Amino acid sequence: GIQVEQSPPDLILQEGANSTLRCNFSDSVNNLQWFHQNPWGQLINLFYIPSGTKQNGRLSATTVATERYSLLYISSSQTTDSGVYFCAVAGYGGSQGNLIFGKGTKLSVKP
Amino acid sequence: EPEVTQTPSHQVTQMGQEVILRCVPISNHLYFYWYRQILGQKVEFLVSFYNNEISEKSEIFDDQFSVERPDGSNFTLKIRSTKLEDSAMYFCASRAGQTEAFFGQGTRLTVV
Numbered sequence: 001g002i003q004v005e006q007s008p009p010d011l012i013l014q015e016g017a018n019s020t021l022r023c024n025f026s027d028s029v030n031n032l033q034w035f036h037q038n039p040w041g042q043l044i045n046l047f048y049i050p051s052g053t054k055q056n057g058r059l060s061a062t063t064v065a066t067e068r069y070s071l072l073y074i075s076s077s078q079t080t081d082s083g084v085y086f087c088a089v090a091g092y093g094g095s096q097g098n099l100i101f102g103k104g105t106k107l108s109v110k111p
Numbered sequence: 112e113p114e115v116t117q118t119p120s121h122q123v124t125q126m127g128q129e130v131i132l133r134c135v136p137i138s139n140h141l142y143f144y145w146y147r148q149i150l151g152q153k154v155e156f157l158v159s160f161y162n163n164e165i166s167e168k169s170e171i172f173d174d175q176f177s178v179e180r181p182d183g184s185n186f187t188l189k190i191r192s193t194k195l196e197d198s199a200m201y202f203c204a205s206r207a208g209q210t211e212a213f214f215g216q217g218t219r220l221t222v223v
Contacts, residue, residue: 033211041200041217043154048211086154097142097206098167101154 002027006102021072021105023087031090077109113137117215132188134203143186144204193222
């Protein structure tokens with residue numbers, strides 16, 4: 001099956017700093033989503049981005065499908081950005097869109 | 112904004128007991144899923160459900176697990192005889208088609 005690797009595993013930032021999170025995947029995908037898991041465990045949809053670039057406020061994401069990676073950019077980080085960021089992908093073929101998750105990047109933003 | 116809702120938010124059960132986790136997917140969605148996340152680990156796929164039948168299941172989804180869509184709105188996950196290692200956060204998700212999946216807030220299951 002598809003392998004998903006996220007880096008870095010942990011990231012500590014000062015409030016106001018920018019960061020880039022990376023997601024590499026091992027095969028072609030027809031779905032790629034970024035999630036933020038908040039301290040209560042909820043998975044919050046950030047982006048649905050199987051290819052291209054999207055922006056939503058201070059967050060943006062880019063997926064280069066041909067090179068099998070995606071990047072999540074967080075600008076001017078805030079303490080509320082803390083949590084775990086997951087990348088998840090679904091491949092072509094027989095799967096019914098089942099998402100395969102990476103291990104996540106744990107982000108801590110210090111005031 | 113439509114959302115996936117799960118109940119209960121937290122359930123504590125005795126080992127060996129049966130539990131049913133409930134989900135109400137987004138109303139016009141066609142694909143339904145259960146995932147689980149053991150504390151501190153990544154989210155893992157359990158089962159997908161489409162057109163009133165299981166379309167795919169992982170090796171985690173053994174005979175102790177079953178899913179059902181008993182009416183037009185609910186989607187349930189049953190664990191027949193819970194084990195300590197079933198303690199996890201269980202997420203329900205739904206999808207309209209070849210689009211993004213939306214996740215519920217999760218049910219934290221604790222088996223004691």
